[in-house]
Amino acid sequence: MVWHADSEIPDVDLIVLPGGFAYGDYLRSGAMAALSNAMRDVIDKAQKGVTVLGICNGFQVLTESRLLPGALMRNAGLKFTCRGVGLEVNETQSVFTRKYDHGQRVVFPVANGEGNYYADDETLDRLEGEGRVVFRYADGENPNGSVRNIAGILNEKRNVLGLMPHPERVVDPLLGGTDGRAMFESLLEGLG
Amino acid sequence: MSSPIAPEIVKEHGLSPDEYSRIQQLLGREPTLVELGIFSVMWSEHCSYKSTRVHLAKLPTKAPWVLQGPGENAGVIDIGDGDACIFKMESHNHPSFIEPYQGAATGVGGIMRDVFTMGARPIAMLNALRFGEPEHPKTRHLVSGVVAGIGGYGNCMGVPTVGGEVNFHRSYNGNILVNAMCVGLARADRIFKSAAKGAGNPVVYIGSKTGRDGIHGATMASAEFSEDSEEKRPTVQVGDPFTEKLLLEACLELMETDAIIAIQDMGAAGLTSSSAEMGDKGGSGIELDLDKVPQREEGMTAYEMMLSESQERMLAVLKPGREAEAERIFKKWELDFAVIGITTDTKRLVVKHKGKIEADMPITALSDEAPRYERPYQKRAATNGKVDVSSGKPILESLQKILASPDMASRRWVWEQYDHTVMADTVQRPGGDAAVVRVHNTNKGLAITTDVSPRYCKADPYEGAKQAVAEAWRNITAVGAKPLAITDNLNYGNPEKPEIMGQIVAGVDGIGEAARALDFPVIGGNCSLYNETNGEGILPTPAIGGVGLMADVHRMATIALKREDDAIIVIGETRGHLGQSTYLREIEGRETGACPPVDLAVERENGDFVRSLIETGRVDTVHDVSDGGLLVALAEMALAGNIGLEVGIAGETTESIPFFFGEDQARYVLAVPAEHTQDILDEARDRGIFVTALGKTHAAKTLRITNEGEISLSQLRESYETWFPNYMSSEEIPVTN
Numbered sequence: 001m002v003w004h005a006d007s008e009i010p011d012v013d014l015i016v017l018p019g020g021f022a023y024g025d026y027l028r029s030g031a032m033a034a035l036s037n038a039m040r041d042v043i044d045k046a047q048k049g050v051t052v053l054g055i056c057n058g059f060q061v062l063t064e065s066r067l068l069p070g071a072l073m074r075n076a077g078l079k080f081t082c083r084g085v086g087l088e089v090n091e092t093q094s095v096f097t098r099k100y101d102h103g104q105r106v107v108f109p110v111a112n113g114e115g116n117y118y119a120d121d122e123t124l125d126r127l128e129g130e131g132r133v134v135f136r137y138a139d140g141e142n143p144n145g146s147v148r149n150i151a152g153i154l155n156e157k158r159n160v161l162g163l164m165p166h167p168e169r170v171v172d173p174l175l176g177g178t179d180g181r182a183m184f185e186s187l188l189e190g191l192g
Numbered sequence: 193m194s195s196p197i198a199p200e201i202v203k204e205h206g207l208s209p210d211e212y213s214r215i216q217q218l219l220g221r222e223p224t225l226v227e228l229g230i231f232s233v234m235w236s237e238h239c240s241y242k243s244t245r246v247h248l249a250k251l252p253t254k255a256p257w258v259l260q261g262p263g264e265n266a267g268v269i270d271i272g273d274g275d276a277c278i279f280k281m282e283s284h285n286h287p288s289f290i291e292p293y294q295g296a297a298t299g300v301g302g303i304m305r306d307v308f309t310m311g312a313r314p315i316a317m318l319n320a321l322r323f324g325e326p327e328h329p330k331t332r333h334l335v336s337g338v339v340a341g342i343g344g345y346g347n348c349m350g351v352p353t354v355g356g357e358v359n360f361h362r363s364y365n366g367n368i369l370v371n372a373m374c375v376g377l378a379r380a381d382r383i384f385k386s387a388a389k390g391a392g393n394p395v396v397y398i399g400s401k402t403g404r405d406g407i408h409g410a411t412m413a414s415a416e417f418s419e420d421s422e423e424k425r426p427t428v429q430v431g432d433p434f435t436e437k438l439l440l441e442a443c444l445e446l447m448e449t450d451a452i453i454a455i456q457d458m459g460a461a462g463l464t465s466s467s468a469e470m471g472d473k474g475g476s477g478i479e480l481d482l483d484k485v486p487q488r489e490e491g492m493t494a495y496e497m498m499l500s501e502s503q504e505r506m507l508a509v510l511k512p513g514r515e516a517e518a519e520r521i522f523k524k525w526e527l528d529f530a531v532i533g534i535t536t537d538t539k540r541l542v543v544k545h546k547g548k549i550e551a552d553m554p555i556t557a558l559s560d561e562a563p564r565y566e567r568p569y570q571k572r573a574a575t576n577g578k579v580d581v582s583s584g585k586p587i588l589e590s591l592q593k594i595l596a597s598p599d600m601a602s603r604r605w606v607w608e609q610y611d612h613t614v615m616a617d618t619v620q621r622p623g624g625d626a627a628v629v630r631v632h633n634t635n636k637g638l639a640i641t642t643d644v645s646p647r648y649c650k651a652d653p654y655e656g657a658k659q660a661v662a663e664a665w666r667n668i669t670a671v672g673a674k675p676l677a678i679t680d681n682l683n684y685g686n687p688e689k690p691e692i693m694g695q696i697v698a699g700v701d702g703i704g705e706a707a708r709a710l711d712f713p714v715i716g717g718n719c720s721l722y723n724e725t726n727g728e729g730i731l732p733t734p735a736i737g738g739v740g741l742m743a744d745v746h747r748m749a750t751i752a753l754k755r756e757d758d759a760i761i762v763i764g765e766t767r768g769h770l771g772q773s774t775y776l777r778e779i780e781g782r783e784t785g786a787c788p789p790v791d792l793a794v795e796r797e798n799g800d801f802v803r804s805l806i807e808t809g810r811v812d813t814v815h816d817v818s819d820g821g822l823l824v825a826l827a828e829m830a831l832a833g834n835i836g837l838e839v840g841i842a843g844e845t846t847e848s849i850p851f852f853f854g855e856d857q858a859r860y861v862l863a864v865p866a867e868h869t870q871d872i873l874d875e876a877r878d879r880g881i882f883v884t885a886l887g888k889t890h891a892a893k894t895l896r897i898t899n900e901g902e903i904s905l906s907q908l909r910e911s912y913e914t915w916f917p918n919y920m921s922s923e924e925i926p927v928t929n
Contacts, residue, residue, distance in 0.1 A: 019614075021348045023434060080343045082611045111347070111611040169613050174630075174745060176613075176621070 004036040013191040014051045015042055017058030019111070019166060029072065029114045030060030039065055051095055051191060052160040056112055059152070059162030068155055068162045069127070070119030076145025080113040084176065086138035087151055087165060091131050094154055095190035096161045099182040106179035108165035110143050115164040117146035117153075127153055135163050196222050205232035211563055218557040226494045226543060226550040233461035233499060234468055234558040237721050242563045243687035244719045247700045251714045252707050257676055258715055264385055265306040265456060267715025268378075269677050271741050275631060276380040277638060278312040281320070281373035281681040281737040283720035287428040288370040292337025296370050297345040297431040298503055303374040304349060305457035308440050309506060311384040311447050312376025315615060316629045317346050319356040319372045320642040320681065320735040324365030326598050326919055331360070334368055336920065342372070343609040348433035349440070352618050353610035354627035356642050357735075360598045363646075366725025371681040371718075373737040375640055377631060384447060386456040386466075388474035388509040388535050393453055395467070395478060395533035396515065398522050399439045399505035402463070403488035405429045406501025435504045435527070442525035443506065451514035458505040464498045466507040467533070468541055472559040474509075477536035482545040486528035494543060494550035509535055569693035574652035579771050579785035581849050588895075588903045590779050590853070591823050592911045597778045600820055601915035619745045623832065625670040625816050626738075630745050637745035639673035641738050645819065646731035648787035651772050653695040657702030657734050658790045662857060663818055664738030665710045669799040670816045670860060672749045672806030673740035678707065680717035680736055685729025687721050695732040696721075703734060709792035712738070742807075749806045749814040753833030758813065758889045759869040760839055764798045764859030765882040766822060768850025774820045775853035788855050795858040801881050802860050805872060813863035823852035823897075825861050827908055830895050836905060837863075839887035840898030848900065863889060 002009055004023075009015060024032025033039065039061065046052045046067050054062040062068045075081055084107045089100040100106070119127070124147060127133050135152035142149050144164070152163025167180030202212045205228055215223055215231050223231065233239055241248065253261035259276055260268035266280035284299025296319075304314050319342055324331045335358075346353045351374075388395070406429035446452060454474060456466045463480070471478040482497050492500075510518055515531055522529035536542075541558070543551040554561075594600050607622035619637060620628035626641040643663040649656030661678065668675040680703055685692040707714055723730045742748060770776055771785025805811040813833075817825045830837055845851045864872055869885070876883035887898070896902035 020350055021434060021437070025348075025434070079340070080347055080609050080611070082347075082613065083608050109613050111614060113347075166613075169616055172616070174619050175616060 002038050004038050007037045007041060009038065009041045009045055014053065014187060015045065017052070017054040017061050019056030019058060022057055022061065030057060030064040033061045034064035043067060046160050049157060049159050053096065054162040055166055055168065056164055059164055060114065062160060062162040067160050068153055069123050070117055072114050073116040073118050074114050075116050081143050082109065082111040083143065084109045085143050085165060086141040087135045088138050090136050091134045093131060094134060094158050094161065096183055096186055097134055098190060099186040105138060107170070107177055108167050108180055109169050110165045112164055115144040115146065117150045119147065124148055134161060135165065197225065197228055205229065206236060207232055211235060214563070218561055219553060224551060226498060227553055229495050229499050230464050230551060230558065233464055235562050238460055239465055240562040241719055242565050243567050243693070243721060244682070244696060245564050246566055247697055250700065251704045253713050253715060255711060255713045258713055259380060260383065261715050262717065265309050267677060267679060268310065268383055269715065269739065270380055271636065274380050276378045276383060277375060277739060278307050278310050278378055279373065279375040279679055279737065279739055280306050280716045281371055281642065281679045281735065282306065282718040283369065283371045283681055283683060285367065285369050285683065285720050285723060288338055289334065289368050291428040292334045293341040293344065294428050294430050296338040296341030298429045299370050299372045300342055300345040301431045301433065301436050301503055302459050303372045304351065304436065305459065305506070307374045307376040308443055309384065309455050309457045310378065311382050312378035313444060314349070314351045314374050314376045315617065316375040316627065316640055317351055317353040317372065318627065318640060318642050318737065319353070319370065320644070321356065321358045322364045322369040322646065322733060323360050324368065325362040326360050328365045332920060338370055339606050339609050345431055345433045347611040349437050350614050352612045352614050354612050354618055354629060355622050355640060358603055358606055359646065361646065361731055363731045367723045367730055369683050369723070369730070369733055371683070371735045373642055373679065375638060375739060382447065384452060384455050386454050386470050386473055388454045388470035388476050388478065390453065391476060391535050391537040393509050393512055393535045394515055394531045395480065395535060396508050396510055396518060397485060397505065397528070397530045397532045398442070398508060399527055400432065400435050400502060401486040401488035401528055402492070402497055402500050402505070403502045404492065404496055404500060407496060407499045429501050429503050431503050438525045438527055439504050439506065442522050442527055445521050446518055449517060451510050451518055453509040453511060455506060455508040458507055460501065462499065462501050462505070463507065468555055468558045470507065470509065471541060471555045474535070475539065477538035477540045477542070477555065478533055479536055479542040480533040480544065482543060484530050484532040486530055494545040498543060567687055567693045568690045569697050570690045571694060572654050572698045573694070574655065574786065576786050579776060581770060581776065581780060583847070583849060585779060587823070587848055587852055587897060587900050590775065591827060592903065592908065594774055594778050594820050594824060595827060595908060596911040596915045598915065600774060600824065602913045603916065604913065605916035605920055620671060620748065620750060624751050625667040626673070628671055628742070628745060628748055635744045635746065637673065637742045637748065639668045639671045639740040639742060641667040642735055643667060644733055644735045646733045647772050647783060649699065649732040649734065651787040653698035653732050654702040655789055656732065656787055657699040658706040659787065659857065660734055660736045661703055661706035661710065661712060662790045662792065662795050664736045665712055666795070666799055666816045668738055668740035669803050670749060670814045672747060672803060673742040674803065675710065675712050675738055675740040677713050677715045678736050678738045680714055680734055682717065682719045683723055683730065683733040683735065684721050685724045692729055699732055699734045706790070706792055710796060747807060747809055749812050751815040751829050751832050752813065753829050753835035753837065753863050753889050754813055755865065756835065756889050756891050758863040758865055760837055760886045760888055761862045761864055761872065762822065762859060762884050762886060763802055763862065763876065763881060765856060766843055766845050766851055766854060766859065767856045768845040768847065768854035769856045770850055770854055773853060773855045775849065788857050790857045797879070798858045798860065798881055801876060801879060802862070810868045810872065811862050811864055815861045817859035817861060819855065821853040821855050822861065827895060829861065829863065830905055831909055831912060834893065834905060835889050836892045836894045837887060837889045838896040838898065842884040842886050
């Protein structure tokens with residue numbers, strides 16, 4: 001764990017910006033956190049190729065700090081939503097998803113109030129054209145109005161992934177599923 | 193010290209002329225305005241329990257596993273291996289009616305502080321909500337605001353909201369109930385209490401700054417509502433859950449040291465009640481210098497600071513010399529920290545501000561000497577009589593109608609707005625009999641529920657209160673846990689009316705009776721009285737929050753059917769009691785008859801048997817039978833597992849309506865794998881337990897009743913799942929008063 005005020009991130013293989021809430025979220029989720037001391041070095045390291053995973057609030061921080069394109073707006077239903085949603089693994093050519101099958105259907109829970117992904121058409125076309133849309137909400141499962149059912153995206157160098165659903169909450173059968181395990185197994189294998 | 197206070201000022205403070213004379217007597221002089229304010233909150237019903245205290249003393253509060261009963265911020269039970277579970281339920285009814293989002297949010301914040309001030313990390317939240325009838329113009333707005341407020345605060349805290357209840361009834365039209373329960377985990381040898389023992393110790397203020405919000409909230413919570421209640425909006429506090437999260441982490445970090453002598457949150461009546469209660473419990477005096485209090489606004493008076501209910505604040509007494517160490521921790525978390533006073537040996541509360549003594553009063557005048565009333569009450573008056581129903585209504589049509597009714601429809605719309613899976617220990621989610629939260633890094637699980645059937649309590653306040661405790665016990669049992677203790681949240685009308693006081697006395701007696709018989713002691717609670725608007729009281733609503741323990745979460749039952757060809761078995765006798773039933777209300781439009789009686793001995797025998805079947809791994813599918821009766825329970829099990837079943841009438845009751853919709857107590861439905869069925873039937877009969885086999889699960893996605901017909905699960909699901917979202921998405925009716 002790194003304290004928000006620290007200006008240096010230790011040398012690691014993987015930086016995770018977890019879900020949760022951050023100071024100043026009431027302005028726009030992640031807006032203030034993106035300006036924290038610790039994020040400066042995260043941005044620097046991400047640009048140098050260190051693997052970065054942002055989940056939920058972490059994804060919001062990644063878009064706010066411009067490591068990923070687009071923005072996360074208020075859910076279309078205007079309510080916080082916590083439930084399991086069906087996703088399609090759209091891209092397996094990444095260190096995050098190499099152990100999934102292309103097109104594999106998984107269920108991860110979402111738990112957010114601002115998960116409605118938006119970007120302009122040009123950006124979206126580019127994301128799709130470059131194989132950077134990693135997770136999509138399955139047909140009829142989009143919980144928040146995200147454009148083109150986008151649930152998770154990669155940066156251009158493919159070392160930064162942001163997604164709204166929570167793979168870390170589905171790694172134990174007792175908690176309702178193990179669909180998220182393959183992401184962490186992919187990372188262990190790919191970064192090991 | 194000051195000039196006499198005008199009678200109208202006394203009245204505005206909610207004090208009676210008699211109470212005011214007593215204050216003059218206790219002080220030996222006229223009180224200052226600040227002192228009057230302090231008396232008014234400390235002697236309010238909310239803080240002093242003046243109408244209920246003599247009755248609450250009758251409740252059973254002890255058991256070998258109870259580490260702390262009522263009297264501290266929350267109760268504590270031993271859950272083995274050096275772990276303790278700390279929990280409490282508290283109401284935030286009045287503020288939530290006036291300003292639903294902030295009222296509910298700060299209710300959540302307040303109960304969390306009660307739990308973490310004792311050294312626990314909160315691990316689960318529940319809430320028991322009662323709203324007015326769906327057609328009332330304010331109901332939708334209140335549901336929407338309260339649910340968003342609970343989610344807004346709890347989600348940000350990162351504590352899962354895992355269960356609760358929602359009811360609608362016209363008696364709550366002008367007075368909704370928002371009862372929040374928090375469950376936390378601590379080390380049994382690291383429990384923090386509020387007794388400010390010893391003189392010369394620094395009194396420190398931690399958390400947010402003090403503002404003018406919430407002044408006189410406790411007094412407001414102790415008065416009836418009228419048409420002008422909207423004007424009380426400024427007395428509702430505004431919550432900041434992110435600051436509370438910081439406060440939680442900072443307090444737990446400070447608690448890792450041994451610097452704390454006593455700590456208490458500033459809840460109702462803020463600085464006043466926290467300082468007075470800590471001094472009282474420690475047998476010491478407290479001297480406060482208000483110039484040192486971190487303030488959010490300029491020019492605040494002593495009166496305002498003592499009565500402010502600004503949120504996210506704590507008061508602690510430290511060992512001398514440890515201030516700097518504590519301050520470092522709070523600065524790190526970017527919270528205010530200030531030494532604002534000192535403990536003394538005078539047993540007096542002294543408040544100084546700008547060089548002037550604003551209050552100087554004996555602390556016992558605020559606690560021991562607070563009024564205690566034995567209010568007149570009417571003896572128990574139960575509604576009796578058997579009810580008849582018009583037969584001939586198709587059973588499955590009635591089932592569909594009941595599943596689509598406001599009180600019975602799926603609460604998914606509500607709990608999907610709560611993060612119920614954060615912390616990664618929620619092993620049983622909302623929608624079952626009890627929520628189950630794993631004790632982190634162990635296989636132990638805590639089963640948690642809130643229960644009460646207010647319509648039963650209206651028909652018979654004694655039997656209804658017994659039923660609430662029994663149902664909490666049954667819900668915990670139905671998941672396979674051993675029920676350990678309860679917290680009660682007593683919501684009633686105006687205790688000055690003998691009829692209402694009668695409901696309270698009978699309710700407390702009923703809770704006590706059931707708690708004793710089931711070894712389910714009351715370790716904390718809260719009273720919310722004066723729940724009336726324009727003279728009309730709410731249904732008596734003694735909400736019970738229960739906690740139980742299971743040794744291994746891998747051996748847990750859920751309500752979802754899991755396999756085809758499981759036998760459907762009912763434990764407990766179906767007599768067909770229809771008085772006060774959901775069937776009667778939803779199908780015949782009547783709220784009549786006696787509520788179902790609870791035989792606590794049978795309750796215990798049946799429950800102990802069901803639990804033993806779960807613990808030994810023979811049964812994994814159980815649902816208690818409650819609102820709506822047997823058929824509703826069966827439908828919920830089928831829907832949860834998406835597996836169909838066929839059942840028929842069995843046993844003594846042969847009429848289909850009483851059989852399928854009667855609300856007899858002490859019953860459970862089990863779905864049992866074929867290989868265990870005969871053994872379980874035999875064992876039950878050997879133990880003298882009433883058991884009947886009704887049918888079995890089958891491959892078709894239907895619910896079939898022998899000789900009645902069948903209905904598809906998708907049709908049932910449609911009925912069950914659509915009422916809430918449809919209701920909430922209908923056009924908002926403008927609020928008019």
